[in-house]
Amino acid sequence: MSPALLELRDVSKVFGETVALAPTTLSIDDGSFVAIVGPSGCGKSTMFNVIAGLLAPDGGEVRLRDQLVTGATGHVGYMLQKxxxxxxxxxxxxxxxxxxxxxxxxxxxxxxxxxxxxxxxxxxxxxxxxxxxxxxxxxxxxxxxxxxxxQSLLLLDEPFGALDAQTRLEMQQWLLQVWKDTERTVLFITHDVDESIFLSDRVLVMSPRPGRVVADFVNPLARPRTVDTLTDPAFVDMKSRIMHLLHGGAS
Amino acid sequence: MSVAGVGGFGLGRPRARRTAERASRKVARNVGVPLLSIVLLLAVWQGIVVFFHVAPYIAPRPRAAILAVTQNWSTLWPLVLGTIRETVYGFVIGAALGLSLGVIMAKVPVLQRLVYPVLVLSQAVPIIALAAPLVLILGFSVTPKVVIVAWIVFFPVTVNVLDGLSHVDQDLLNLARVYGAPRWRTFLQIEIPATATPLFSGLKIGATYAVTGAIIGELAASDGSSLALYQEHANSNLNTAAVYGTTMLMTAIGISWFLLVVGAEVYATPWQRRTVARRTWRRAGGESDG
Structure with a gap:
């Protein structure tokens, strides 16, 4: 088991009356690909900005390789939809x-x-x-x-959100190839449940009001991922469970 | 290489390289059409004067106006140089002042609120009314003309730079912060280049007004020899052809200065028009690596 690269301990952020991120504790393994999926306002970008050091959290601490980096910049790679x-x-x-x-x-x-x-x-x-x-x-x-x-840790905030479906699929396969070649750790925010499962080792599901992580799935799908992955029963099962969490249906 | 072929997904085609034929058509459009419009203007002028039998002391034919300039070129040339000098000095000072003010005001919001009304006020003062006290203070030298030109030029530069700096993409500034960039590097590497386009818009507006400022200065503060006074003398002598000719000369100075600023913009902002960087903008030894 690889050691934790990133740890969040009780990290929280409040904007005025809104709890953007309820106290959150997380551990991200070195070399893993973790997807974060959730609707707008669930605090995923807030979490990213706290990890990147753009926002100081109201409570808790951020550790990278066991070094305290709360509120400091210059220690992650960061990429947005733009x-x-x-x-x-x-x-x-x-x-x-x-x-x-x-x-x-x-x-x-x-x-x-x-x-x-x-x-x-x-x-x-x-x-x-x-x-x-x-x-x-x-x-x-x-x-x-x-x-x-x-940087060992790359924060990717909906990097393919503005691309058309065809280009997006190509970019996903390309990203997995680069990730394999360069052995980085990726935290990947997306709206797209398919994308979160297709890419990741692990999917964190977040929910708004207050923004928090409500589920943490280990992804059982084998690598390399191909177009067939998208119709694998394990994929469909995981997608169904995440969809129920996101859209409030009984699971 | 393990990733050979990854690039072969066909992620859209880049814009095609500009061909020689397209380039020459562009030159024709950008140079030929404006020249044609000047010729047309002269033709309309000629047509009106001939058709309505306008008396020469009210409006000369274009040819007479041009001759009035060429035949007196040895007298006019030093005056033209004088006007150019006032325009250029005033423009450079006004542009530098405008850029500095824009930057300072963008960086110090309190100063922005404090100074902005004064700047607007400065432009509301009729320039003619300003000229008289300037002569009292600065005399008949080149200085009051330069001051008037700078006074006119700095304002559009400041307003545009201020606007440009306050519209730099916040996400881009955040990205620089994530990298751990110090603020001064972010300013030089991101904020200043991001302001190039609005800066040149301000400079172009300033360039069109700069000659007007110099002529107003010459009218109010000349001790005998200037393009504006030459025109006044011609006017009082009913030498209408020389009046029109001098006006054309002043206009030509203004247009030339504007075109020079446009040329500077084209050179300084190659990414606006080009697909591929110019060779001189490329790094030395760029082709060798492992």
């Missing part, structure tokens, strides 16, 4: 953006950016501006930018 590529930089310079924002971009940094881009099919577009790329390509660049920060 690709947030800067239009004035080329693909290569967007990939190295974190380095440019925290120090100098060195020759090896640029070489790594080019290597990653070539490995994942964007080698031809290194000198292009983001405006020349399709939505799926832009999200891949955004993910590469997240990868080269060399």
């Amino acid at each position: 690709d947030l590529l800067v239009p004035w930089r080329t693909v290569e310079d967007n990939i190295t953006m974190a380095k440019r924002l925290t120090g100098r971009v060195t020759g090896p940094d640029r070489a790594e950016a080019r290597r990653v881009a070539r490995a994942y099919g964007l080698g031809e577009f290194l000198r292009h501006y983001p405006s020349a790329l399709s939505g799926g390509m832009r999200q891949r660049v955004a993910f590469m930018r997240t990868l080269v920060t060399h």
